[in-house]
Amino acid sequence: MAKAAQADTLGDWLGSHPTLNRFDLEIALCQVLDCSRAFLLSHPERQLTANELEQLHRWSQQLYNHVPLAYLCGEQEFWGLTLKVDERVLVPRPDTETLVEQALVRLEQMAPQASLARLASRRALSVLDLGTGSGAIALAIASERADADVHACDLSPDSLAVAEANSRKLKLAVTFHHSDWFNNIQQRYDLIVANPPYIDPLDPHLATLGAEPRMALVSRDRGLWDLGHIAAQGESYLHPGGYLLLEHGFDQGPAVRDLLVNNGFEGVSSCRDLGGNERVTWGQKKDRAESNHE
Numbered sequence: 483m484a485k486a487a488q489a490d491t492l493g494d495w496l497g498s499h500p501t502l503n504r505f506d507l508e509i510a511l512c513q514v515l516d517c518s519r520a521f522l523l524s525h526p527e528r529q530l531t532a533n534e535l536e537q538l539h540r541w542s543q544q545l546y547n548h549v550p551l552a553y554l555c556g557e558q559e560f561w562g563l564t565l566k567v568d569e570r571v572l573v574p575r576p577d578t579e580t581l582v583e584q585a586l587v588r589l590e591q592m593a594p595q596a597s598l599a600r601l602a603s604r605r606a607l608s609v610l611d612l613g614t615g616s617g618a619i620a621l622a623i624a625s626e627r628a629d630a631d632v633h634a635c636d637l638s639p640d641s642l643a644v645a646e647a648n649s650r651k652l653k654l655a656v657t658f659h660h661s662d663w664f665n666n667i668q669q670r671y672d673l674i675v676a677n678p679p680y681i682d683p684l685d686p687h688l689a690t691l692g693a694e695p696r697m698a699l700v701s702r703d704r705g706l707w708d709l710g711h712i713a714a715q716g717e718s719y720l721h722p723g724g725y726l727l728l729e730h731g732f733d734q735g736p737a738v739r740d741l742l743v744n745n746g747f748e749g750v751s752s753c754r755d756l757g758g759n760e761r762v763t764w765g766q767k768k769d770r771a772e773s774n775h776e
């Protein structure tokens with residue numbers, strides 16, 4: 483446990499926590515002082531009041547205990563949206579924006595070549611976000627595709643409460659389902675996205691993630707059980723020609739491609755996140771029109 487900060491100025495306080503992330507410290511100061519980062523950098527001599535020091539001390543102790551800054555601030559930016567987050571949900575990660583980008587590319591591709599069945603029924607492109615957490619992925623897609631019918635599910639009622647609150651706050655329409663993966667899903671979709679738990683229960687990094695819900699992080703079979711379950715069931719919940727897109731660990735790309743290929747998906751491929759790691763893998767359900775001609 484770290485000692486209480488003895489700093490009196492904000493410059494001293496910033497310098498007194500060398501092992502904490504500098505960006506987190508600056509944002510903590512901005513929140514507590516209600517000021518901009520530019521102010522922090524230009525006024526290191528600003529004296530901290532006793533109340534400010536007390537709150538900063540409380541927050542720094544939580545940061546030392548690996549509580550994410552987003553829980554302390556109560557919000558997190560994702561895809562340009564400000565999402566309310568707390569300990570009931572995983573903090574959405576920048577890497578997951580790669581999954582949103584790829585989902586939007588697939589939706590764009592599908593829009594003009596609508597299936598005959600969809601054109602005949604005049605239904606919108608439909609999307610399901612499995613394991614929605616704070617609602618990050620579903621809400622990002624809804625913010626970009628007002629024409630899509632976006633659904634999301636989670637097994638955790640607590641997550642759903644946070645996601646529904648974010649949907650109301652952002653005025654973005656998403657239909658939520660309480661469901662153990664596909665168990666309570668009643669329809670087919672054009673696109674299914676999932677960022678399921680994929681961390682190996684024995685992964686030493688879990689020690690620093692203890693503040694976030696374990697059910698959002700850990701999956702048995704070296705982190706692959708939930709990815710495998712979704713890959714096995716996904717095809718039945720997709721329209722012909724629909725896509726399944728999965729986020730996964732940086733070293734799980736080959737295993738996830740195998741899962742999709744072995745479950746009959748076509749055009750299986752992966753892409754890298756901004757850090758250069760394979761992060762998202764997708765496959766397409768065979769189009770009925772094509773398979774009829776085989």
Ligand SMILES: C[S@@+](CC[C@H](N)C(=O)[O-])C[C@H]1O[C@@H](n2cnc3c(N)ncnc32)[C@H](O)[C@@H]1O
Pocket residue numbers: 571572573574575578612613614615616617618619635636637638641661662663677678679680697698699
């Ligand atoms: C890695 S988090 C992703 C949260 C959010 N989609 C994001 O990207 O920030 C995984 C989510 O899956 C949910 N989850 C875990 N097991 C589930 C299950 N069997 N059925 C549905 N959701 C589940 C967790 O509650 C959690 O919200």
